[in-house]
Structure formats: C-alpha cells, structure tokens
Amino acid sequence: MSNTSVVTETKLDEINIVANTDVQTFVDLRSDTVTHPTRAMREAMLTCAVGDDVMGDDPTVNELECATAELLNKEAALFVPSGTMSNLIAVMVHCQTRGSEVILGDQSHISLYEQGGISTIGGVHPRTVKNAEDGTLPLEEIERLIRTENVHFPVTRLVCLENTHNACGGRVLSMEYVEKVAALCRKHNLALHMDGARIWNAAQVLKLPVAKLVEAVDTVSVCLSKGLGAPVGSLLVGPKAFIAAARRIRKVLGGGMRQAGVLAACGLVALRDMRERVTEDHIRARRIADALAVHKSVKLNPDTVDSNIVFFELDPAHTTLTASSLVSKLNEGHKVLIMALGPMRCRIVTHYMIDDAKVDTAIRALLETLDAHAK
Numbered sequence: 001m002s003n004t005s006v007v008t009e010t011k012l013d014e015i016n017i018v019a020n021t022d023v024q025t026f027v028d029l030r031s032d033t034v035t036h037p038t039r040a041m042r043e044a045m046l047t048c049a050v051g052d053d054v055m056g057d058d059p060t061v062n063e064l065e066c067a068t069a070e071l072l073n074k075e076a077a078l079f080v081p082s083g084t085m086s087n088l089i090a091v092m093v094h095c096q097t098r099g100s101e102v103i104l105g106d107q108s109h110i111s112l113y114e115q116g117g118i119s120t121i122g123g124v125h126p127r128t129v130k131n132a133e134d135g136t137l138p139l140e141e142i143e144r145l146i147r148t149e150n151v152h153f154p155v156t157r158l159v160c161l162e163n164t165h166n167a168c169g170g171r172v173l174s175m176e177y178v179e180k181v182a183a184l185c186r187k188h189n190l191a192l193h194m195d196g197a198r199i200w201n202a203a204q205v206l207k208l209p210v211a212k213l214v215e216a217v218d219t220v221s222v223c224l225s226k227g228l229g230a231p232v233g234s235l236l237v238g239p240k241a242f243i244a245a246a247r248r249i250r251k252v253l254g255g256g257m258r259q260a261g262v263l264a265a266c267g268l269v270a271l272r273d274m275r276e277r278v279t280e281d282h283i284r285a286r287r288i289a290d291a292l293a294v295h296k297s298v299k300l301n302p303d304t305v306d307s308n309i310v311f312f313e314l315d316p317a318h319t320t321l322t323a324s325s326l327v328s329k330l331n332e333g334h335k336v337l338i339m340a341l342g343p344m345r346c347r348i349v350t351h352y353m354i355d356d357a358k359v360d361t362a363i364r365a366l367l368e369t370l371d372a373h374a375k
C-alpha cells in the first residue's frame with residue numbers, strides 16, 4: 001500500500017513538473033480558464049468512485065451536485081460540461097416555448113460569447129439592455145423592455161444577470177441590486193437567472209456567503225473551471241422540478257456524461273480548497289492595475305478593478321502600440337500572455353497559478369514595452 005502511494009507521488013510530480021514546463025516559462029494572464037488541475041484534484045481523480053451518470057449511478061457526481069445545491073441553498077443542481085451549456089439549458093427551461101423573450105445585458109457572456117445559442121438552438125429571442133459600466137442593467141430599462149400582451153410581440157419570460165461581470169471588467173453586483181431586480185421580476189411574473197460563472201469571486205469581494213448572493217434569484221449557473229482551477233465543469237442550480245427538466249435538455253444537447261466522477265472529484269476539491277484563496281487573485285489584479293494606471297499610454301481606473309479581471313485601453317495619442325501588437329510583443333519578448341479584446345483594448349486575468357513573482361515579471365514586461373513605444 002505504501003509502495004503504491006510512493007509510485008503515485010512520483011507520477012504526479014512528473015505530471016506537474018515535467019509535462020508542464022510551459023508553466024514555469026510563461027506568465028499566462030489570458031484567462032482564469034488556463035489553470036491546470038491541482039495536485040489534490042489529480043489525486044482525487046485517481047481515487048474517486050464512479051458510475052454511469054446518465055443512469056444516475058455516479059456517486060461522485062451526485063455528491064458534487066448535492067454539495068453545490070447545499071452551498072447555494074437551493075433544492076438541486078446539475079453537473080454540465082460548460083458554462084455555455086449551463087446558461088443555454090437555463091434559458092431553454094425558463095422560456096419553454098419558442099417565441100419567448102429574455103432580457104439580458106448587451107455585454108453579457110450569453111449575449112456576446114455563446115454563439116447566440118439561445119436563439120439558434122433554444123428558439124428564444126434576446127432583448128438586450130445596455131450594461132452600465134458596473135455590470136448592472138438599469139432597473140427602469142429592464143422594466144421598459146418587458147412586453148405587454150400584444151399579438152405582435154414575443155412573450156417576456158426571463159431576465160439574466162451576470163456576477164461577477166466578465167466583459168465589464170470583473171465587476172461585482174451588490175446583493176441589494178440583485179434583490180431589486182428580483183422584486184421587479186416577481187412583480188411582472190418573470191424568472192431570474194444568474195450567470196454566476198465567477199460568483200465565488202463576488203462572494204469573496206462582498207465577504208458574504210455565496211448562498212446570500214443568490215438568495216433572490218431562481219436559478220444560478222456556476223463554473224468550476226475558472227478561478228477555482230478545476231479542469232472541466234459547471235453546475236446549474238435551482239428548484240427540483242427545474243433541474244429535472246434541465247437534465248432532459250442536457251441529454252438532447254449531448255451533455256450527458258458517463259463516468260464523470262473523475263471530473264466531479266476535481267470539482268469537489270475546487271469547492272473545498274479554492275474558493276477562499278481567490279482574494280489573492282484580486283489583490284494581484286489590483287497590483288497590476290495600479291502599476292498600469294499611472295502610465296500615460298494606458299487608460300484605466302484601478303478603482304473599477306473589483307476582482308481578478310483587469311481591462312485597459314491603449315491611448316493612441318500616447319502610444320504607437322495597438323492591442324494586438326502589444327500582445328505579440330509581450331509574448332515574443334517576455335513570454336507574458338495577455339488577451340486583445342478590441343483594437344486598443346486588452347484584458348489581464350489573474351488566477352491561482354499566478355504568484356507574486358509572476359506579477360512582478362508581468363508588470364516589468366508591460367511597463368518596458370509601453371515605455372519603448374510611447375509617444
């Protein structure tokens with residue numbers, strides 16, 4: 001027995017140190033999805049019980065679903081391969097019939113980055129509200145867009161929020177704001193879904209239990225593979241009957257997985273070990289933002305950096321760089337990876353594989369490159 005665990009240790013070291021030399025070489029700030037599963041996750045994969053989850057037989061998946069529902073204080077949860085599928089299923093179950101309408105932010109992940117699946121696959125019409133800079137949707141705008149009964153109109157059935165808000169720069173929605181939207185939804189008999197891919201980050205920023213943050217919403221989608229470092233997986237969380245309907249739709253979308261316990265095992269470790277530490281990512285993101293904000297080539301207000309995402313704009317009056325030329329110079333010259341998300345707009349995301357030394361490297365590389373191309 002002790003012999004076996006020695007062999008296991010060696011293999012895990014090989015995985016972490018030999019197979020992933022790029023981790024030592026690169027400072028990868030493109031996204032918090034680039035994280036590799038931790039050693040504890042890999043060990044959990046090795047030892048977890050599994051079964052056919054489509055038949056409901058995988059004990060580890062069942063445990064993850066129960067643990068997540070409990071953590072969010074909702075009745076039930078469904079393990080799905082991705083946040084995109086989780087949001088799509090949520091919209092499809094809430095809206096039921098084709099010709100329904102969902103109100104959501106024009107900067108929301110569902111609106112921008114999910115291929116319009118709610119329309120092409122779900123048959124649901126999106127009605128977008130312009131997101132405020134802080135990730136909220138103005139309440140009066142939501143209310144103005146709710147359809148009245150009229151043969152020309154689709155039927156409004158759902159509002160979607162996002163917390164933290166990715167494209168608005170990781171902004172955190174307050175509990176008070178979410179409660180106000182929920183009250184509006186109740187008044188008009190609409191459902192409320194929260195894209196909480198990074199709800200863990202929001203909970204740490206607000207210093208509140210995650211369950212509090214989602215108390216007022218009907219359903220939530222959470223990701224294990226962003227800041228929490230699991231390799232795969234999201235959970236859709238909500239009432240029992242909703243999750244039963246969601247399970248059927250997951251199957252038709254091809255998301256029924258078999259011995260998914262090996263993935264769920266990582267998810268359980270992610271929930272246990274990785275939630276509290278995201279505060280470190282927030283501190284490091286703020287350090288990067290503070291360092292960049294004082295450079296004249298950069299437009300950035302560090303006070304808008306709530307969590308682990310930093311967006312900045314290059315000022316063409318003060319630099320010859322574009323977002324894409326900055327990205328390639330950082331990559332080729334410094335092995336620092338960031339993402340261009342617009343002609344002059346870049347994004348940096350911190351995560352558990354970025355330590356203080358990597359932040360120092362990134363700041364040095366950024367300032368050096370900006371200095372070299374300032375005008």
Ligand SMILES: *Cc1c(COP(=O)(O)O)cnc(C)c1O
Binds near residue numbers: 087110165
């Ligand atoms: C990443 C992300 C998703 C989608 O998750 P995938 O697992 O990449 O499909 C959904 N919503 C938000 C806010 C995200 O950041």
